[in-house]
Amino acid sequence: MAYDLTDKLVIGISSRALFDLELENGIYQRDGVAAYTAYQREHEDEPLRPGTAFPLVRALLKLNTAIPGRRLVEVVVISRNSPDTGLRAFNAIEAHKLDITRAAFTGGESIDRYLHAFKVDLFLSRDAADVQAAIDGGVAAAQLYDVPPDYQAPDNQIRIAFDGDAVLFSAESERIYKQKGLEAFIRHEQRHRHKAMTEGPFAKLLLRLAEVQQHFPPGECPVRIAIVTARNSPAHTRVIHTLRAWNVEIDEAFFLGGLPKDQVLHAFGAHMFFDDQEIHVESAAAVVPSGHVPYKGGQLLAPSRKRRVAKPATPATPATPDIDLLTEASGDATPDAA
């Protein structure tokens, strides 16, 4: 019988997300593909240092030894490398004893069409265009930032932290905030507090992780999931009702109301944190591995259909969509920037 990926958590990962290939990528950007290929061949047997997603991938693959005879996770390398230059990544996979055997090397062609072929639940890459294409194609995906200095992955657990709005949940509420301001956002969330939010780009991944957790007796699953959101009371109510409606239990939740996320993420010890707001990803990436989740189509607000002359934003909607500044200034309930 053919090998079945549908009952597994499938992570698609670029070689540059798995290993630190920044020096090599610099050669590619600066000197072109021929110089890059020559360099990779010359250094084929040199080990590669772990990249941003390495701790998460290693921890997830360990899950496959937790239940005898049951594989829960597959990791597939999906890369624009050629099969030739990809060999170095596979040598490194072997050297690091990672249980990864499947790969797609597209030789420079776009990779998004292969994500569905491999039933990928989560795609991790350093490349903004590949991640955008994945999100546009309906696959949970994040552009990873640099490896955080001094990061120590927690032992024997897998700790994943998600932002709420525009990551687990749809961007609808965030859009209201951006278009109409904080008070309108809070009124909207109060009015709809018992109504579940629609699914965001990472909702299916959350449900898939919840399925993995169900293979373990209560309290014994090494996977721990947290929401780290800038929402706070009263806007947090809708988060709780949404998770209830989805029948998902989150292990930990942090409603921060404008407090910075990085210290909480550091304390949580996340293997990976996902957020749609670059300002949060940037600060988080200094302490834990982090990835940016772009909006479908590349922007939160649809371009206006009417042609009109650009005018300065109204005071209620700052030109720079910096929710944190507004949150701090208001000292009040927060929209998500979450």
Ligand SMILES: [Mg+2]
């Ligand atoms: Mg958000």
